[in-house]
Amino acid sequence: MERVRWRERAIGAAVAACCLTYSGASASASPGRDVFLGSALSANAAELAQPGGDLWWSQFLTSCKDLGPSRARQVSVVMDMVAGGASSKLESWARRHALQLQWYVNELVAVLSGSPARLGSALGVRVDDFISPDGQRFYSAKVQPGVPAALAGEVAAVGRLSNYKDYSTAYVARGGLSPQALLSAYDAAPLRAQGLNGAGETVVAFEIDGYSMTDLSKFTSKFKLPPFSAADGFSEVGGEAGAPAGETDMDLETVREIAPGAKIVYYNTLQFASGSASFTDILVKAFSDVAHRYPGAIWTLSIGACEKGFTYADLNAEDQAAVAAENTGTTIFAASGDTAGLECVNQQDWGSVPTQNDVGVWAPAVLPAVTGVGGTTLSVTSAGAYTGESAWFYPVLGQGTGGGTSTIFAQPQWQVGPGLPTPSRSVPRLVPDVAAVGDPLTGNAIYNGGSLTQGGGTSLATPIWAGFMALIDEYLHRNGGKPVGFLNPALYYLAGHSPTYPPFHDVTAGGNNIWRNGSGYNESTGLGSPDVYNLARDLLALERGR
Numbered sequence: 001m002e003r004v005r006w007r008e009r010a011i012g013a014a015v016a017a018c019c020l021t022y023s024g025a026s027a028s029a030s031p032g033r034d035v036f037l038g039s040a041l042s043a044n045a046a047e048l049a050q051p052g053g054d055l056w057w058s059q060f061l062t063s064c065k066d067l068g069p070s071r072a073r074q075v076s077v078v079m080d081m082v083a084g085g086a087s088s089k090l091e092s093w094a095r096r097h098a099l100q101l102q103w104y105v106n107e108l109v110a111v112l113s114g115s116p117a118r119l120g121s122a123l124g125v126r127v128d129d130f131i132s133p134d135g136q137r138f139y140s141a142k143v144q145p146g147v148p149a150a151l152a153g154e155v156a157a158v159g160r161l162s163n164y165k166d167y168s169t170a171y172v173a174r175g176g177l178s179p180q181a182l183l184s185a186y187d188a189a190p191l192r193a194q195g196l197n198g199a200g201e202t203v204v205a206f207e208i209d210g211y212s213m214t215d216l217s218k219f220t221s222k223f224k225l226p227p228f229s230a231a232d233g234f235s236e237v238g239g240e241a242g243a244p245a246g247e248t249d250m251d252l253e254t255v256r257e258i259a260p261g262a263k264i265v266y267y268n269t270l271q272f273a274s275g276s277a278s279f280t281d282i283l284v285k286a287f288s289d290v291a292h293r294y295p296g297a298i299w300t301l302s303i304g305a306c307e308k309g310f311t312y313a314d315l316n317a318e319d320q321a322a323v324a325a326e327n328t329g330t331t332i333f334a335a336s337g338d339t340a341g342l343e344c345v346n347q348q349d350w351g352s353v354p355t356q357n358d359v360g361v362w363a364p365a366v367l368p369a370v371t372g373v374g375g376t377t378l379s380v381t382s383a384g385a386y387t388g389e390s391a392w393f394y395p396v397l398g399q400g401t402g403g404g405t406s407t408i409f410a411q412p413q414w415q416v417g418p419g420l421p422t423p424s425r426s427v428p429r430l431v432p433d434v435a436a437v438g439d440p441l442t443g444n445a446i447y448n449g450g451s452l453t454q455g456g457g458t459s460l461a462t463p464i465w466a467g468f469m470a471l472i473d474e475y476l477h478r479n480g481g482k483p484v485g486f487l488n489p490a491l492y493y494l495a496g497h498s499p500t501y502p503p504f505h506d507v508t509a510g511g512n513n514i515w516r517n518g519s520g521y522n523e524s525t526g527l528g529s530p531d532v533y534n535l536a537r538d539l540l541a542l543e544r545g546r
Contacts, residue, residue: 061140067129069116070139075127076113077145078159083108089154097122110155119161123148127161138163176445176454177437179223179257181384182464186436188258188532191471198259198470200477202297204290205255205463206269210240211248215447219253222452223445225260228252233261237293238268246448247302250455251463253446255300258467259474265294269303279305280314283364287321296329296483298473300466301370302459304337304362306344312408315363322369329483331473333465334365335458336374336432337402340393341514341524359514361404361431368412371487372431373465374525375401375438375458376507391510391517391524392439400512401458403432403524414489417496417527419520433488435507435525436461468532475536481543494538495520495527501534 081087087107094101099114099122112119116127116139123145131137140162147155183189216228226232234252241248248266255264272285290299307315322332337343344360365372375392393400409429411421421427437443440456444464447453473483484490494503507525508517515523522528 064130070127070129072139075116077161079110080157082156184384185386190533196474198262201470202263203255204265204297205251206301207248209245212244215249219447233263236266238271241268241270250446254463255467259470262470283318284321291325298469299332300463301334307363319367319369326486329485332370333462334370335462336365336372337362338457340400340512343402366431371433373462374432374435375461377439378437378442389507401524432526436464436529472536499538503535503538504528
């Protein structure tokens with residue numbers, strides 16, 4: 001794997017590696033794609049972030065109120081370097097203008113920052129503060145800068161000098177996807193139109209925080225869904241894990257909106273967290289208990305820890321507990337993490353320069369018996385129709401879909417298909433297996449803290465898949481089939497065998513801190529996101545041997 005020279009770390013790297021946390025890697029690269037350690041989006045993803053280009057931006061600024069010279073403490077701009085060129089001009093130029101310089105992607109991308117006056121003067125533009133028509137305050141150059149003459153031949157292009165962020169209306173309506181919009185975006189609406197709502201299925205949410213019944217009630221009332229009551233199939237095991245932190249509310253609400261007829265179980269994972277219990281202890285006990293209580297259920301886990309914190313024996317124990325549950329027809333989904341491939345950043349190292357030690361994947365998502373779920377940025381039309389996705393990734397914040405390669409597990413024999421190497425003992429397990437929307441700007445509408453907001457993280461994508469699986473299993477039951485149980489072999493088989501109905505949206509744009517997406521399997525978004533109706537029909541045909 002190529003290493004990148006980091007001068008400074010982008011702000012705000014995220015999740016503690018050694019602790020039990022919510023989601024809210026050395027191997028050969030897959031054929032035809034780059035492996036990188038840095039922060040960059042593909043051209044397609046950049047286009048999504050800047051709709052309409054310079055003409056659109058100029059027209060947008062004329063609709064905003066100009067407040068005069070910016071009072072921001074610091075502003076920044078991205079520079080794309082000429083491939084194969086030097087970087088000495090830019091380094092000297094940055095020093096001369098007293099600007100901070102960060103390098104990414106093997107010095108193919110630079111980020112310059114400084115005061116508005118200093119950076120603006122260096123680029124020959126004026127940076128002002130603006131207020132958008134909807135009230136957002138942001139800074140922007142009045143005229144976007146070009147490549148300075150002194151940097152010609154070394155800098156290929158200069159990015160947008162602005163911190164305007166509100167592109168959510170380009171993807172989903174403000175306030176998030178409604179239940180119907182979420183169903184429509186992933187083609188689950190045809191199943192619901194057949195009267196399928198998850199009836200007869202059980203979804204167990206493994207949680208480490210409590211839930212707010214006030215938020216749950218507001219959600220079900222607003223969207224006219226069955227309440228979270230015992231009479232409507234809601235139960236809890238082990239009491240509440242603690243005060244509500246938002247994660248559990250999102251998990252429960254997401255499953256309810258997709259599969260309103262399913263039984264939903266809140267499971268307190270921390271009931272086994274005695275002073276001496278390890279993460280493995282907790283998961284093995286929880287997995288075994290839930291398998292006994294709810295054989296054949298669908299599990300959603302938005303919890304995890306850095307794989308490198310475990311031995312093979314630890315993870316093999318967790319995997320065996322998962323296999324035992326799946327032998328009863330259980331399907332298990334787990335979030336891949338929200339630190340964009342740096343899932344092993346230790347808590348005390350936040351803000352420091354990342355190293356190869358920080359690169360890693362989350363367990364239990366990496367377990368071979370678990371379906372790991374990554375996150376995307378979703379784009380839909382005003383009518384809610386699917387138009388595309390890219391890998392969810394916020395480079396400056398250090399947030400985005402987790403994923404990469406295991407340092408413990410070899411690639412399973414079933415993990416084959418387009419974009420994947422031939423499995424062998426020398427090739428690692430890759431994760432995630434699939435993906436769904438995880439970008440908070442494009443997520444679904446949820447109630448949290450008494451207010452309507454938008455869900456996000458791979459811990460949103462995971463209950464989305466669990467809810468869809470409840471609909472799919474009900475579809476299979478209705479048509480003489482059986483629950484899928486362990487899902488991964490079927491997923492990869494379908495990806496490599498051109499089934500009648502295309503079951504996945506191939507997420508080719510974007511990437512995370514480590515991996516750049518391409519066609520076929522990707523280490524940030526797996527096989528892609530689901531076309532639920534197609535996937536249900538393909539799985540039924542697979543069971544029937546057609």
